[in-house]
Amino acid sequence: MPDPIVIAKQLTKNYGSLQAVKGIDFNIYPGQCFGILGPNGAGKTTTVAMLYCFLPLTGGKLEVLGMDAKSQQRQIKQRLGIVPQDNNLDQELTVLENLVIYASYFEIKKKDAEKKALELLSFFNIMEKKDVDVEFLSGGMKRRLALARGLINTPDMLILDEPTTGLDPEARHMIWQHLRLLKQQGLTIVLTTHYLDEASHLCDHLFIIDQGEIIERGSPLTLVERHIGKYVLEVELPEEKQELVLTELAAEIYGHQLLGSTLFLYMRDENQALINRLQEYPFISYQLQRPANLEDVFLKLTGKGLLGHE
Amino acid sequence: MLWRNIVVFKKTWLTNMTFYFVEPLLYLSAMGLGLGAFIGEIDGTSYIQYIAPGIIASSAMWAAASESTYGSFVKMHFQKIYHAMVAAPLYIEEVVAGEILYAVFKAVIYGSIILLVITAFGLVASPWALLTPLVLVLAGFAFALLGMIWTGLVPKIDSFSFFFTLIITPMFLFSGVFFPIEGLPGFVQVAAWFLPLYHAVVLLRSLVFGNVDVFLLVHAAALVLIIILLYPYPQRLMRKRLGI
Numbered sequence: 001m002p003d004p005i006v007i008a009k010q011l012t013k014n015y016g017s018l019q020a021v022k023g024i025d026f027n028i029y030p031g032q033c034f035g036i037l038g039p040n041g042a043g044k045t046t047t048v049a050m051l052y053c054f055l056p057l058t059g060g061k062l063e064v065l066g067m068d069a070k071s072q073q074r075q076i077k078q079r080l081g082i083v084p085q086d087n088n089l090d091q092e093l094t095v096l097e098n099l100v101i102y103a104s105y106f107e108i109k110k111k112d113a114e115k116k117a118l119e120l121l122s123f124f125n126i127m128e129k130k131d132v133d134v135e136f137l138s139g140g141m142k143r144r145l146a147l148a149r150g151l152i153n154t155p156d157m158l159i160l161d162e163p164t165t166g167l168d169p170e171a172r173h174m175i176w177q178h179l180r181l182l183k184q185q186g187l188t189i190v191l192t193t194h195y196l197d198e199a200s201h202l203c204d205h206l207f208i209i210d211q212g213e214i215i216e217r218g219s220p221l222t223l224v225e226r227h228i229g230k231y232v233l234e235v236e237l238p239e240e241k242q243e244l245v246l247t248e249l250a251a252e253i254y255g256h257q258l259l260g261s262t263l264f265l266y267m268r269d270e271n272q273a274l275i276n277r278l279q280e281y282p283f284i285s286y287q288l289q290r291p292a293n294l295e296d297v298f299l300k301l302t303g304k305g306l307l308g309h310e
Numbered sequence: 311m312l313w314r315n316i317v318v319f320k321k322t323w324l325t326n327m328t329f330y331f332v333e334p335l336l337y338l339s340a341m342g343l344g345l346g347a348f349i350g351e352i353d354g355t356s357y358i359q360y361i362a363p364g365i366i367a368s369s370a371m372w373a374a375a376s377e378s379t380y381g382s383f384v385k386m387h388f389q390k391i392y393h394a395m396v397a398a399p400l401y402i403e404e405v406v407a408g409e410i411l412y413a414v415f416k417a418v419i420y421g422s423i424i425l426l427v428i429t430a431f432g433l434v435a436s437p438w439a440l441l442t443p444l445v446l447v448l449a450g451f452a453f454a455l456l457g458m459i460w461t462g463l464v465p466k467i468d469s470f471s472f473f474f475t476l477i478i479t480p481m482f483l484f485s486g487v488f489f490p491i492e493g494l495p496g497f498v499q500v501a502a503w504f505l506p507l508y509h510a511v512v513l514l515r516s517l518v519f520g521n522v523d524v525f526l527l528v529h530a531a532a533l534v535l536i537i538i539l540l541y542p543y544p545q546r547l548m549r550k551r552l553g554i
Protein backbone atom coordinates (compact mmCIF):
# COMPACT_ATOMS: atom_id res chain seq x y z
CA MET A 1 0.00 0.00 0.00
CA PRO A 2 1.35 3.50 -0.80
CA ASP A 3 1.92 6.06 1.94
CA PRO A 4 -1.23 7.76 3.21
CA ILE A 5 -1.85 11.33 2.05
CA VAL A 6 -3.84 12.19 5.16
CA ILE A 7 -2.79 11.10 8.63
CA ALA A 8 -5.01 12.16 11.53
CA LYS A 9 -3.99 11.29 15.07
CA GLN A 10 -6.17 12.07 18.07
CA LEU A 11 -7.81 14.80 16.00
CA THR A 12 -9.93 16.94 18.33
CA LYS A 13 -12.14 19.99 17.93
CA ASN A 14 -13.96 21.84 20.69
CA TYR A 15 -16.43 24.66 20.28
CA GLY A 16 -16.31 26.25 23.69
CA SER A 17 -17.24 23.44 26.07
CA LEU A 18 -18.77 21.30 23.32
CA GLN A 19 -16.50 18.53 22.05
CA ALA A 20 -17.47 18.19 18.40
CA VAL A 21 -14.69 15.78 17.41
CA LYS A 22 -13.26 13.63 20.18
CA GLY A 23 -9.77 12.51 19.31
CA ILE A 24 -10.23 10.45 16.15
CA ASP A 25 -7.56 8.57 14.15
CA PHE A 26 -7.71 7.82 10.46
CA ASN A 27 -5.59 7.57 7.31
CA ILE A 28 -6.57 8.32 3.73
CA TYR A 29 -4.65 6.71 0.87
CA PRO A 30 -4.08 8.11 -2.62
CA GLY A 31 -6.72 7.17 -5.16
CA GLN A 32 -9.25 6.27 -2.50
CA CYS A 33 -12.79 7.50 -2.35
CA PHE A 34 -13.04 7.96 1.37
CA GLY A 35 -16.39 8.43 3.08
CA ILE A 36 -17.20 10.11 6.36
CA LEU A 37 -20.63 8.94 7.37
CA GLY A 38 -22.80 10.08 10.21
CA PRO A 39 -26.05 11.74 11.24
CA ASN A 40 -26.48 15.51 11.24
CA GLY A 41 -24.33 17.11 13.90
CA ALA A 42 -22.06 14.07 14.27
CA GLY A 43 -18.89 16.02 13.47
CA LYS A 44 -18.56 15.27 9.74
CA THR A 45 -18.35 18.85 8.54
CA THR A 46 -16.06 19.82 11.41
CA THR A 47 -13.72 16.96 10.50
CA VAL A 48 -13.44 17.91 6.84
CA ALA A 49 -13.20 21.62 7.67
CA MET A 50 -10.08 20.77 9.66
CA LEU A 51 -8.81 18.71 6.73
CA TYR A 52 -9.02 21.67 4.40
CA CYS A 53 -7.53 23.98 7.02
CA PHE A 54 -10.61 26.12 7.48
CA LEU A 55 -10.99 25.33 11.17
CA PRO A 56 -7.93 25.19 13.40
CA LEU A 57 -7.56 21.95 15.39
CA THR A 58 -8.07 22.04 19.13
CA GLY A 59 -5.82 19.04 19.64
CA GLY A 60 -4.08 16.13 17.98
CA LYS A 61 -2.03 15.95 14.84
CA LEU A 62 -3.11 16.29 11.24
CA GLU A 63 -0.92 15.79 8.22
CA VAL A 64 -2.38 16.51 4.78
CA LEU A 65 -0.39 15.77 1.60
CA GLY A 66 2.69 15.40 3.75
CA MET A 67 2.27 18.86 5.32
CA ASP A 68 1.30 19.93 8.81
CA ALA A 69 -2.22 21.37 9.01
CA LYS A 70 -1.18 23.67 11.84
CA SER A 71 1.64 25.47 10.11
CA GLN A 72 1.37 24.95 6.34
CA GLN A 73 -2.24 25.89 5.73
CA ARG A 74 -1.70 27.93 2.63
CA GLN A 75 0.47 25.27 0.97
CA ILE A 76 -2.12 22.61 1.76
CA LYS A 77 -5.05 24.67 0.47
CA GLN A 78 -3.13 25.33 -2.71
CA ARG A 79 -3.27 21.59 -3.46
CA LEU A 80 -6.85 20.83 -2.38
CA GLY A 81 -10.21 21.16 -4.08
CA ILE A 82 -13.14 22.03 -1.83
CA VAL A 83 -16.85 21.67 -2.48
CA PRO A 84 -18.60 22.97 0.63
CA GLN A 85 -22.07 22.06 1.82
CA ASP A 86 -23.67 25.35 0.84
CA ASN A 87 -22.31 25.89 -2.66
CA ASN A 88 -21.23 29.45 -1.75
CA LEU A 89 -20.85 30.35 -5.38
CA ASP A 90 -20.64 34.01 -6.18
CA GLN A 91 -24.22 34.92 -7.06
CA GLU A 92 -23.24 38.21 -8.64
CA LEU A 93 -20.92 36.65 -11.20
CA THR A 94 -21.48 34.49 -14.25
CA VAL A 95 -20.60 30.81 -14.37
CA LEU A 96 -17.31 31.41 -16.15
CA GLU A 97 -16.37 34.39 -13.96
CA ASN A 98 -16.94 32.28 -10.88
CA LEU A 99 -14.30 29.85 -12.05
CA VAL A 100 -11.81 32.40 -13.31
CA ILE A 101 -12.01 34.60 -10.23
CA TYR A 102 -11.77 31.61 -7.92
CA ALA A 103 -8.69 30.56 -9.86
CA SER A 104 -7.14 33.93 -9.09
CA TYR A 105 -7.19 33.04 -5.36
CA PHE A 106 -4.73 30.31 -6.32
CA GLU A 107 -2.68 32.76 -8.34
CA ILE A 108 -3.45 30.92 -11.54
CA LYS A 109 -2.85 33.10 -14.59
CA LYS A 110 -6.03 34.37 -16.21
CA LYS A 111 -5.29 32.71 -19.55
CA ASP A 112 -4.62 29.31 -17.99
CA ALA A 113 -7.64 29.71 -15.73
CA GLU A 114 -9.96 30.36 -18.68
CA LYS A 115 -8.65 27.35 -20.54
CA LYS A 116 -9.08 25.09 -17.52
CA ALA A 117 -12.51 26.59 -16.76
CA LEU A 118 -13.79 25.81 -20.25
CA GLU A 119 -12.50 22.24 -19.99
CA LEU A 120 -14.31 21.78 -16.69
CA LEU A 121 -17.54 23.34 -17.94
CA SER A 122 -17.62 20.91 -20.83
CA PHE A 123 -16.77 17.98 -18.54
CA PHE A 124 -19.69 18.89 -16.28
CA ASN A 125 -22.04 19.63 -19.22
CA ILE A 126 -22.71 23.23 -18.30
CA MET A 127 -20.86 24.84 -21.18
CA GLU A 128 -24.01 26.41 -22.62
CA LYS A 129 -24.53 28.28 -19.34
CA LYS A 130 -21.09 29.83 -19.18
CA ASP A 131 -22.26 33.44 -19.45
CA VAL A 132 -25.34 33.06 -17.26
CA ASP A 133 -25.43 34.61 -13.79
CA VAL A 134 -25.18 31.90 -11.16
CA GLU A 135 -28.45 32.84 -9.47
CA PHE A 136 -30.35 31.58 -12.53
CA LEU A 137 -28.94 28.04 -12.42
CA SER A 138 -30.86 25.02 -11.16
CA GLY A 139 -29.73 23.29 -7.96
CA GLY A 140 -28.05 20.47 -9.85
CA MET A 141 -26.16 22.85 -12.12
CA LYS A 142 -24.98 24.93 -9.16
CA ARG A 143 -23.60 21.77 -7.60
CA ARG A 144 -21.81 20.84 -10.81
CA LEU A 145 -20.39 24.33 -11.00
CA ALA A 146 -19.24 24.06 -7.38
CA LEU A 147 -17.53 20.78 -8.35
CA ALA A 148 -15.91 22.43 -11.35
CA ARG A 149 -14.71 25.23 -9.11
CA GLY A 150 -13.23 22.68 -6.71
CA LEU A 151 -11.18 21.27 -9.59
CA ILE A 152 -9.97 24.55 -11.06
CA ASN A 153 -6.55 24.26 -9.41
CA THR A 154 -6.09 20.61 -10.52
CA PRO A 155 -6.04 19.46 -6.88
CA ASP A 156 -4.37 16.34 -5.47
CA MET A 157 -7.41 15.66 -3.34
CA LEU A 158 -11.03 16.72 -3.68
CA ILE A 159 -13.07 17.25 -0.50
CA LEU A 160 -16.85 17.24 -0.79
CA ASP A 161 -19.14 18.10 2.08
CA GLU A 162 -22.51 16.44 1.46
CA PRO A 163 -22.29 16.68 -2.32
CA THR A 164 -25.88 15.71 -3.10
CA THR A 165 -27.91 16.96 -0.15
CA GLY A 166 -31.04 18.68 -1.41
CA LEU A 167 -30.77 17.48 -5.00
CA ASP A 168 -33.40 15.53 -6.92
CA PRO A 169 -32.60 11.88 -7.83
CA GLU A 170 -31.59 12.63 -11.40
CA ALA A 171 -29.19 15.38 -10.36
CA ARG A 172 -27.74 13.10 -7.69
CA HIS A 173 -26.99 10.38 -10.22
CA MET A 174 -25.39 12.92 -12.51
CA ILE A 175 -23.06 14.03 -9.68
CA TRP A 176 -22.26 10.41 -8.85
CA GLN A 177 -21.36 9.66 -12.46
CA HIS A 178 -18.96 12.58 -12.54
CA LEU A 179 -17.40 11.60 -9.25
CA ARG A 180 -16.88 8.04 -10.50
CA LEU A 181 -15.18 9.35 -13.61
CA LEU A 182 -12.88 11.51 -11.50
CA LYS A 183 -12.10 8.54 -9.32
CA GLN A 184 -11.20 6.48 -12.38
CA GLN A 185 -8.77 9.20 -13.34
CA GLY A 186 -7.03 8.52 -10.04
CA LEU A 187 -8.20 11.52 -8.03
CA THR A 188 -8.41 11.04 -4.27
CA ILE A 189 -11.87 12.00 -3.06
CA VAL A 190 -13.07 12.59 0.47
CA LEU A 191 -16.79 12.99 0.99
CA THR A 192 -19.14 13.37 3.89
CA THR A 193 -22.69 12.20 3.59
CA HIS A 194 -25.66 11.09 5.57
CA TYR A 195 -26.99 9.13 2.61
CA LEU A 196 -26.01 5.52 2.99
CA ASP A 197 -26.75 4.67 -0.62
CA GLU A 198 -24.36 7.41 -1.65
CA ALA A 199 -21.61 5.95 0.50
CA SER A 200 -22.21 2.43 -0.87
CA HIS A 201 -22.23 3.72 -4.45
CA LEU A 202 -19.02 5.69 -4.24
CA CYS A 203 -16.78 4.89 -1.31
CA ASP A 204 -14.01 2.27 -1.13
CA HIS A 205 -13.46 2.96 2.52
CA LEU A 206 -15.39 4.84 5.13
CA PHE A 207 -15.84 5.49 8.79
CA ILE A 208 -19.03 6.10 10.67
CA ILE A 209 -18.88 8.97 13.11
CA ASP A 210 -21.44 9.60 15.82
CA GLN A 211 -21.24 12.29 18.49
CA GLY A 212 -17.65 13.05 17.56
CA GLU A 213 -16.39 9.48 17.78
CA ILE A 214 -15.63 6.89 15.10
CA ILE A 215 -17.84 3.92 15.81
CA GLU A 216 -16.88 1.69 12.88
CA ARG A 217 -14.68 1.69 9.78
CA GLY A 218 -13.99 -0.42 6.69
CA SER A 219 -15.28 -0.86 3.16
CA PRO A 220 -19.06 -0.75 2.73
CA LEU A 221 -19.13 -4.43 1.79
CA THR A 222 -17.07 -5.70 4.69
CA LEU A 223 -19.08 -3.62 7.14
CA VAL A 224 -22.32 -5.12 5.90
CA GLU A 225 -20.90 -8.64 5.95
CA ARG A 226 -19.37 -8.19 9.37
CA HIS A 227 -22.40 -6.80 11.13
CA ILE A 228 -25.43 -7.96 9.21
CA GLY A 229 -24.84 -10.80 6.76
CA LYS A 230 -26.34 -10.96 3.28
CA TYR A 231 -30.05 -10.44 3.79
CA VAL A 232 -32.41 -8.63 6.05
CA LEU A 233 -35.96 -9.59 6.74
CA GLU A 234 -38.14 -6.67 7.77
CA VAL A 235 -41.12 -7.73 9.81
CA GLU A 236 -43.95 -5.57 11.08
CA LEU A 237 -45.62 -6.94 14.25
CA PRO A 238 -47.14 -5.84 17.58
CA GLU A 239 -44.55 -5.13 20.25
CA GLU A 240 -45.86 -7.71 22.73
CA LYS A 241 -45.25 -10.52 20.22
CA GLN A 242 -41.66 -9.54 19.45
CA GLU A 243 -40.10 -11.57 22.22
CA LEU A 244 -42.02 -14.67 21.30
CA VAL A 245 -40.87 -14.51 17.69
CA LEU A 246 -37.28 -13.80 18.67
CA THR A 247 -37.06 -16.75 21.05
CA GLU A 248 -38.52 -19.12 18.51
CA LEU A 249 -36.23 -17.96 15.71
CA ALA A 250 -33.04 -17.48 17.70
CA ALA A 251 -31.29 -20.39 16.00
CA GLU A 252 -32.16 -19.26 12.47
CA ILE A 253 -30.96 -15.67 12.54
CA TYR A 254 -27.59 -14.00 12.79
CA GLY A 255 -28.83 -11.00 14.74
CA HIS A 256 -31.67 -8.53 14.99
CA GLN A 257 -32.59 -4.95 15.60
CA LEU A 258 -35.83 -3.44 16.87
CA LEU A 259 -37.10 -0.09 15.79
CA GLY A 260 -40.57 0.77 17.02
CA SER A 261 -42.89 -1.88 15.65
CA THR A 262 -40.43 -3.03 12.98
CA LEU A 263 -38.19 -5.98 13.62
CA PHE A 264 -35.09 -6.41 11.45
CA LEU A 265 -33.82 -9.98 11.25
CA TYR A 266 -30.29 -10.48 9.95
CA MET A 267 -29.56 -13.55 7.82
CA ARG A 268 -26.36 -15.04 6.49
CA ASP A 269 -28.18 -16.34 3.41
CA GLU A 270 -31.59 -16.41 1.82
CA ASN A 271 -33.90 -18.48 3.98
CA GLN A 272 -37.19 -19.43 2.34
CA ALA A 273 -38.05 -21.77 5.19
CA LEU A 274 -37.91 -18.93 7.65
CA ILE A 275 -40.15 -16.80 5.47
CA ASN A 276 -42.66 -19.60 5.23
CA ARG A 277 -42.61 -20.03 8.97
CA LEU A 278 -43.22 -16.37 9.60
CA GLN A 279 -46.23 -16.47 7.32
CA GLU A 280 -47.90 -18.77 9.81
CA TYR A 281 -47.93 -16.07 12.47
CA PRO A 282 -51.29 -14.29 12.04
CA PHE A 283 -50.16 -11.09 13.83
CA ILE A 284 -47.44 -10.26 11.27
CA SER A 285 -48.88 -7.56 9.04
CA TYR A 286 -45.96 -7.13 6.66
CA GLN A 287 -42.70 -8.77 5.79
CA LEU A 288 -39.99 -8.15 3.25
CA GLN A 289 -36.73 -9.89 2.48
CA ARG A 290 -34.07 -7.66 0.91
CA PRO A 291 -30.28 -7.51 0.54
CA ALA A 292 -28.52 -6.09 3.60
CA ASN A 293 -27.09 -2.58 3.25
CA LEU A 294 -25.12 0.05 5.11
CA GLU A 295 -28.22 1.48 6.68
CA ASP A 296 -28.65 -1.78 8.59
CA VAL A 297 -25.09 -1.44 9.85
CA PHE A 298 -25.77 2.03 11.05
CA LEU A 299 -29.05 1.02 12.69
CA LYS A 300 -27.35 -1.79 14.49
CA LEU A 301 -24.43 0.31 15.67
CA THR A 302 -26.32 3.34 16.83
CA GLY A 303 -29.76 1.92 17.48
CA LYS A 304 -31.29 4.65 15.39
CA GLY A 305 -31.81 5.63 11.76
CA LEU A 306 -29.22 7.82 10.17
CA LEU A 307 -31.64 10.56 9.21
CA GLY A 308 -32.97 10.59 12.73
CA HIS A 309 -36.65 10.46 11.80
CA GLU A 310 -37.28 6.74 11.66
CA MET B 311 -11.25 40.10 -3.14
CA LEU B 312 -10.63 43.54 -4.56
CA TRP B 313 -10.61 42.16 -8.05
CA ARG B 314 -13.79 40.18 -7.48
CA ASN B 315 -15.54 43.30 -6.22
CA ILE B 316 -14.34 45.37 -9.13
CA VAL B 317 -15.62 42.78 -11.61
CA VAL B 318 -19.03 43.02 -9.94
CA PHE B 319 -18.74 46.80 -9.83
CA LYS B 320 -18.13 46.93 -13.57
CA LYS B 321 -21.48 45.24 -14.04
CA THR B 322 -23.51 47.28 -11.64
CA TRP B 323 -21.81 50.65 -11.74
CA LEU B 324 -24.62 52.38 -13.54
CA THR B 325 -27.31 51.74 -10.93
CA ASN B 326 -24.78 52.05 -8.14
CA MET B 327 -23.40 55.34 -9.30
CA THR B 328 -26.67 57.08 -9.97
CA PHE B 329 -27.89 56.15 -6.53
CA TYR B 330 -24.90 57.55 -4.70
CA PHE B 331 -24.55 60.46 -6.96
CA VAL B 332 -28.10 61.72 -7.09
CA GLU B 333 -28.49 61.90 -3.33
CA PRO B 334 -25.56 64.23 -2.62
CA LEU B 335 -26.64 66.43 -5.47
CA LEU B 336 -30.12 66.62 -3.99
CA TYR B 337 -28.59 67.76 -0.71
CA LEU B 338 -26.36 70.17 -2.51
CA SER B 339 -29.15 71.78 -4.50
CA ALA B 340 -31.87 71.68 -1.80
CA MET B 341 -29.67 72.98 0.98
CA GLY B 342 -27.40 75.10 -1.17
CA LEU B 343 -30.02 76.83 -3.22
CA GLY B 344 -33.07 76.53 -0.95
CA LEU B 345 -31.56 77.16 2.46
CA GLY B 346 -28.79 79.21 0.93
CA ALA B 347 -31.31 81.85 -0.20
CA PHE B 348 -32.05 82.64 3.47
CA ILE B 349 -28.54 82.29 4.78
CA GLY B 350 -26.66 84.40 2.34
CA GLU B 351 -22.97 83.97 2.99
CA ILE B 352 -20.86 81.98 5.42
CA ASP B 353 -17.21 82.95 5.91
CA GLY B 354 -17.45 85.14 2.83
CA THR B 355 -18.71 82.53 0.37
CA SER B 356 -22.15 81.64 -0.91
CA TYR B 357 -23.84 78.89 1.07
CA ILE B 358 -23.85 76.41 -1.79
CA GLN B 359 -20.15 76.95 -2.23
CA TYR B 360 -19.65 76.53 1.51
CA ILE B 361 -21.33 73.14 1.72
CA ALA B 362 -20.04 71.72 -1.59
CA PRO B 363 -16.72 70.37 -0.20
CA GLY B 364 -18.60 68.93 2.78
CA ILE B 365 -20.85 67.07 0.38
CA ILE B 366 -17.77 65.52 -1.25
CA ALA B 367 -16.56 64.29 2.11
CA SER B 368 -19.92 63.02 3.24
CA SER B 369 -20.69 61.16 0.03
CA ALA B 370 -17.32 59.43 0.38
CA MET B 371 -18.33 58.57 3.93
CA TRP B 372 -21.69 57.12 2.90
CA ALA B 373 -20.07 55.14 0.11
CA ALA B 374 -17.35 53.59 2.27
CA ALA B 375 -19.60 53.04 5.26
CA SER B 376 -22.40 51.34 3.39
CA GLU B 377 -20.06 49.17 1.34
CA SER B 378 -18.23 47.95 4.42
CA THR B 379 -21.45 47.25 6.32
CA TYR B 380 -24.39 46.21 4.16
CA GLY B 381 -22.18 45.26 1.22
CA SER B 382 -19.73 43.20 3.24
CA PHE B 383 -22.36 41.61 5.45
CA VAL B 384 -24.31 40.33 2.47
CA LYS B 385 -21.14 38.88 0.97
CA MET B 386 -20.12 37.28 4.24
CA HIS B 387 -23.40 36.15 5.72
CA PHE B 388 -25.78 35.49 2.84
CA GLN B 389 -23.50 34.72 -0.06
CA LYS B 390 -20.84 32.96 2.07
CA ILE B 391 -18.17 34.39 -0.15
CA TYR B 392 -15.71 34.82 2.72
CA HIS B 393 -16.03 31.12 3.48
CA ALA B 394 -15.34 30.20 -0.12
CA MET B 395 -12.28 32.44 -0.17
CA VAL B 396 -10.85 31.23 3.10
CA ALA B 397 -11.23 27.64 1.88
CA ALA B 398 -8.98 28.69 -1.01
CA PRO B 399 -5.39 29.67 -0.19
CA LEU B 400 -6.35 33.07 1.21
CA TYR B 401 -6.28 34.24 4.80
CA ILE B 402 -9.27 36.01 6.28
CA GLU B 403 -7.01 39.03 6.86
CA GLU B 404 -6.48 39.27 3.11
CA VAL B 405 -10.19 38.99 2.41
CA VAL B 406 -10.95 41.76 4.89
CA ALA B 407 -8.17 43.92 3.49
CA GLY B 408 -9.66 43.48 0.01
CA GLU B 409 -13.06 44.53 1.27
CA ILE B 410 -11.63 47.62 2.93
CA LEU B 411 -9.66 48.59 -0.15
CA TYR B 412 -12.80 48.24 -2.23
CA ALA B 413 -14.72 50.51 0.15
CA VAL B 414 -11.89 53.03 -0.15
CA PHE B 415 -12.00 52.69 -3.92
CA LYS B 416 -15.71 53.48 -3.88
CA ALA B 417 -15.21 56.43 -1.54
CA VAL B 418 -12.62 57.90 -3.90
CA ILE B 419 -14.74 57.33 -7.00
CA TYR B 420 -17.92 58.78 -5.55
CA GLY B 421 -16.17 61.70 -3.87
CA SER B 422 -14.28 62.52 -7.05
CA ILE B 423 -17.44 62.50 -9.12
CA ILE B 424 -19.00 65.04 -6.80
CA LEU B 425 -15.82 67.08 -7.13
CA LEU B 426 -16.17 67.03 -10.91
CA VAL B 427 -19.78 68.07 -10.69
CA ILE B 428 -19.17 70.98 -8.36
CA THR B 429 -16.24 72.04 -10.51
CA ALA B 430 -18.62 72.13 -13.46
CA PHE B 431 -20.92 74.35 -11.40
CA GLY B 432 -18.01 76.68 -10.79
CA LEU B 433 -17.91 76.03 -7.06
CA VAL B 434 -14.20 75.21 -6.90
CA ALA B 435 -11.85 78.11 -6.38
CA SER B 436 -8.41 76.58 -6.22
CA PRO B 437 -6.22 74.01 -8.01
CA TRP B 438 -5.39 72.63 -4.55
CA ALA B 439 -8.67 70.75 -5.03
CA LEU B 440 -6.66 68.28 -7.12
CA LEU B 441 -5.47 66.81 -3.83
CA THR B 442 -9.05 65.78 -3.02
CA PRO B 443 -8.56 62.08 -3.92
CA LEU B 444 -5.76 61.84 -1.36
CA VAL B 445 -8.04 63.13 1.37
CA LEU B 446 -10.72 60.74 0.14
CA VAL B 447 -8.34 57.80 0.51
CA LEU B 448 -7.73 58.70 4.17
CA ALA B 449 -11.38 59.36 4.87
CA GLY B 450 -12.44 56.22 2.99
CA PHE B 451 -10.07 54.13 5.09
CA ALA B 452 -11.40 55.54 8.35
CA PHE B 453 -15.03 54.91 7.41
CA ALA B 454 -14.37 51.49 5.91
CA LEU B 455 -12.60 50.41 9.10
CA LEU B 456 -15.47 51.67 11.24
CA GLY B 457 -17.96 49.84 9.06
CA MET B 458 -15.98 46.59 9.06
CA ILE B 459 -15.66 46.67 12.84
CA TRP B 460 -19.42 46.92 13.05
CA THR B 461 -19.80 44.11 10.51
CA GLY B 462 -17.52 41.94 12.61
CA LEU B 463 -19.70 42.50 15.65
CA VAL B 464 -23.35 42.49 14.68
CA PRO B 465 -25.50 39.37 14.61
CA LYS B 466 -28.04 40.50 12.03
CA ILE B 467 -28.21 42.80 9.06
CA ASP B 468 -30.86 44.91 10.83
CA SER B 469 -28.29 45.96 13.38
CA PHE B 470 -26.68 48.21 10.82
CA SER B 471 -29.42 50.78 11.20
CA PHE B 472 -27.94 51.51 14.65
CA PHE B 473 -24.59 52.13 13.05
CA PHE B 474 -26.08 54.67 10.71
CA THR B 475 -28.37 56.32 13.26
CA LEU B 476 -25.84 56.43 16.07
CA ILE B 477 -22.59 57.02 14.23
CA ILE B 478 -22.88 58.00 10.60
CA THR B 479 -25.85 60.36 10.70
CA PRO B 480 -24.64 62.34 13.76
CA MET B 481 -21.28 62.61 12.07
CA PHE B 482 -22.97 63.86 8.93
CA LEU B 483 -24.79 66.55 10.92
CA PHE B 484 -22.10 67.68 13.35
CA SER B 485 -18.91 67.66 11.33
CA GLY B 486 -19.28 71.07 9.79
CA VAL B 487 -20.77 69.96 6.51
CA PHE B 488 -23.72 72.38 6.70
CA PHE B 489 -22.53 75.00 9.18
CA PRO B 490 -19.31 75.96 10.95
CA ILE B 491 -19.03 74.00 14.18
CA GLU B 492 -17.49 77.05 15.82
CA GLY B 493 -21.10 78.10 16.47
CA LEU B 494 -21.75 75.01 18.59
CA PRO B 495 -21.05 74.61 22.33
CA GLY B 496 -17.42 74.01 23.26
CA PHE B 497 -17.77 70.33 24.11
CA VAL B 498 -19.25 69.57 20.68
CA GLN B 499 -16.24 71.23 19.11
CA VAL B 500 -13.94 69.06 21.17
CA ALA B 501 -15.96 65.97 20.28
CA ALA B 502 -15.70 66.86 16.61
CA TRP B 503 -11.97 66.18 16.81
CA PHE B 504 -12.78 62.53 17.24
CA LEU B 505 -14.95 62.46 14.14
CA PRO B 506 -13.12 61.46 10.98
CA LEU B 507 -15.66 63.32 8.87
CA TYR B 508 -14.83 66.60 10.60
CA HIS B 509 -11.19 66.37 9.56
CA ALA B 510 -12.13 65.35 6.05
CA VAL B 511 -14.49 68.32 5.74
CA VAL B 512 -11.92 70.81 7.02
CA LEU B 513 -9.28 69.43 4.69
CA LEU B 514 -11.50 69.41 1.63
CA ARG B 515 -12.97 72.82 2.28
CA SER B 516 -9.54 74.34 2.66
CA LEU B 517 -8.28 72.65 -0.49
CA VAL B 518 -11.30 73.61 -2.57
CA PHE B 519 -11.11 77.24 -1.37
CA GLY B 520 -7.37 77.33 -1.60
CA ASN B 521 -6.93 78.28 2.10
CA VAL B 522 -3.96 76.02 2.53
CA ASP B 523 -1.74 76.25 5.60
CA VAL B 524 0.46 74.00 7.70
CA PHE B 525 -2.28 73.38 10.24
CA LEU B 526 -4.04 71.17 7.68
CA LEU B 527 -1.35 68.60 8.27
CA VAL B 528 -2.66 68.27 11.80
CA HIS B 529 -6.07 67.32 10.45
CA ALA B 530 -4.49 64.85 8.06
CA ALA B 531 -2.44 63.44 10.94
CA ALA B 532 -5.62 63.08 13.00
CA LEU B 533 -7.16 60.97 10.23
CA VAL B 534 -4.03 58.86 9.98
CA LEU B 535 -4.08 58.36 13.74
CA ILE B 536 -7.72 57.24 13.65
CA ILE B 537 -6.85 54.77 10.90
CA ILE B 538 -3.89 53.38 12.81
CA LEU B 539 -5.95 52.94 15.96
CA LEU B 540 -8.80 51.17 14.18
CA TYR B 541 -6.69 49.13 11.80
CA PRO B 542 -6.18 45.88 13.78
CA TYR B 543 -9.78 45.38 14.83
CA PRO B 544 -11.75 44.41 11.69
CA GLN B 545 -9.47 41.47 10.95
CA ARG B 546 -9.44 40.20 14.51
CA LEU B 547 -13.20 40.49 14.85
CA MET B 548 -13.81 38.77 11.55
CA ARG B 549 -11.54 35.86 12.42
CA LYS B 550 -13.41 35.46 15.68
CA ARG B 551 -16.76 35.84 14.00
CA LEU B 552 -16.11 33.03 11.51
CA GLY B 553 -14.72 30.88 14.32
CA ILE B 554 -11.40 30.30 12.57
